[in-house]
Amino acid sequence: MGLKLKRIHHVAIICSDYQRSKAFYTNILGLPVVNEVYREARQSYKLDLALPDGGQIELFSFPNPPSRVTDPEARGLRHLAFAVDDIDAAVAWLDAQQVSAEPIRIDAHTGRRFTFFQDPDGLPLELYSESELQWQDPN
Structure with missing residues (x-):
């Protein structure tokens, strides 16, 4: 029977500079904003951006997120x-x-x-x- 996956619903990205990344994804890539909220308890923005196929990119900000591993062949996305x-x-x-x-x-x-x-x-x-x-x- 299986899971019967249909498509990717969203991809979540944590950024280091929320305003810079928001401008990049909306102005450069041209993705429309679906929703934007500031979560006071987490000191974090969450920005939902629409992809043309119905999927979304979720852009998050957090205080002082750790850097990614620099090795391009490291596990993960x-x-x-x-x-x-x-x-x-x-x-x-x-x-x-x-x-x-x-x-x-x-x-x-x-x-x-x-x-x-x-x-x-x-x-x-x-x-x-x-x-x-x-x-x-x-x-």
Whole structure:
């Protein structure tokens, strides 16, 4: 029978500078705010941001959160990937916002184009092209 999972409902992110991260996710990534609350007892903001597929990103602030492990191959969430139709336009938008992205690469297994960039706390984010399949030489 199983769990019958349907989709990811939300991804929770703890940030070091709430206003900076809020501006990044709303202004740079363009995610609309669903709800924002300040939880006095925890001295913490919780910001719910809508994703186009119905999922959400929950952005949290806490006083003095510990830093993440720096090893990119450490256990845990490796990166968060967003599907885009036009990766070149998306990278150009990031560049215009002074957000650096890595050079666009091609996934050797799917032939799709992708790149990585970071949020204000260094969380790796990926843009993955769902519509731009690169031709692959079968040899």
